[in-house]
Amino acid sequence: MSKAGSSGKYRRAKLRHALFTLAPDRLLGGRLLRRHLKDEVVVRRFEVPIPRWRSELDGLRIGHLSDLHMGDLMPQERVDHINRLLMGERLDLVAFTGDAVDLDWHGIERFFAGMAAIPAPLGHFLVLGNHDHLDDAEAVVAAARDAGITVLMDEAIDIEVADRGTIRIAGVDWSKRLQECSQQIAQVCTPDSDDVDARSCDLLLSHNPKGFIEATRQAVPLTLSGHTHGGQVALKGRPDRNLAVAHRLSAGFYEREGSALFVTTGVGSWFPLRVHCPPEVVVLELRHGDWVEPVDPDNSID
Numbered sequence: 618m619s620k621a622g623s624s625g626k627y628r629r630a631k632l633r634h635a636l637f638t639l640a641p642d643r644l645l646g647g648r649l650l651r652r653h654l655k656d657e658v659v660v661r662r663f664e665v666p667i668p669r670w671r672s673e674l675d676g677l678r679i680g681h682l683s684d685l686h687m688g689d690l691m692p693q694e695r696v697d698h699i700n701r702l703l704m705g706e707r708l709d710l711v712a713f714t715g716d717a718v719d720l721d722w723h724g725i726e727r728f729f730a731g732m733a734a735i736p737a738p739l740g741h742f743l744v745l746g747n748h749d750h751l752d753d754a755e756a757v758v759a760a761a762r763d764a765g766i767t768v769l770m771d772e773a774i775d776i777e778v779a780d781r782g783t784i785r786i787a788g789v790d791w792s793k794r795l796q797e798c799s800q801q802i803a804q805v806c807t808p809d810s811d812d813v814d815a816r817s818c819d820l821l822l823s824h825n826p827k828g829f830i831e832a833t834r835q836a837v838p839l840t841l842s843g844h845t846h847g848g849q850v851a852l853k854g855r856p857d858r859n860l861a862v863a864h865r866l867s868a869g870f871y872e873r874e875g876s877a878l879f880v881t882t883g884v885g886s887w888f889p890l891r892v893h894c895p896p897e898v899v900v901l902e903l904r905h906g907d908w909v910e911p912v913d914p915d916n917s918i919d
């Protein structure tokens with residue numbers, strides 16, 4: 618884990634932020650940011666049938682949050698609002714898939730305290746994203762753990778589910794390259810030879826959606842990712858046709874060989890504009906079953 622602080626990546630990210638966010642906003646007298654912060658955060662709820670999901674865990678409800686990017690585009694009042702959106706969702710666990718901070722980590726404690734307060738008997742889990750490494754990743758991890766959140770750094774843990782055995786939850790630290798990401802996932806999700814269950818993970822958290830390729834090889838039923846923000850600008854009615862052109866797995870659900878991936882468009886932003894790609898928090902209710910593309914009856918993106 619790097620402690621970057623004043624690294625080149627941090628300085629470049631800060632410069633990009635100044636050039637593409639702060640400067641245009643100032644030129645427009647603050648209108649850009651004010652307008653952006655009026656975008657309502659949508660709660661999207663999906664029932665998700667997955668062929669590889671174990672039926673013992675049917676009905677499990679996950680609250681999925683990602684890409685908060687706490688900073689100029691995500692003030693503390695909005696952070697509190699986001700956590701409140703999940704309070705009444707009868708969740709079993711909460712998963713955060715990276716980029717809690719945008720640049721500077723100071724102040725992230727408030728988000729973690731709010732996230733840890735969301736009722737979820739199986740716990741609250743987090744992996745790091747690329748932005749979490751820009752300033753001080755160790756400080757981000759420490760703040761999350763101090764709040765009672767389980768930070769998964771290339772590891773898997775078994776959690777008891779009342780009367781239903783255990784769920785194995787894995788998480789990998791940020792890596793940009795496919796090969797590296799795949800190696801981390803193979804290391805974490807390949808069952809030990811002395812494992813009595815000899816099974817892979819039930820749930821994988823990977824900021825980078827490229828992790829889905831190895832997760833499918835490892836027969837992981839469900840992978841949750843972020844990172845792409847769904848491009849922040851998408852075609853009307855086609856969230857998969859967006860500005861995240863470098864990512865084939867950029868928004869929504871994907872299924873391969875009985876494994877599923879969900880890529881959330883996230884709650885935060887890199888730049889103060891979202892078009893046909895609202896900020897979102899997501900509730901997933903899972904069950905074993907033949908794959909059918911899940912739809913949210915209340916909030917279809919248009």
Ligand SMILES: [Fe+2]
Nearest residue numbers: 684716746844
């Ligand atoms: Fe992000």
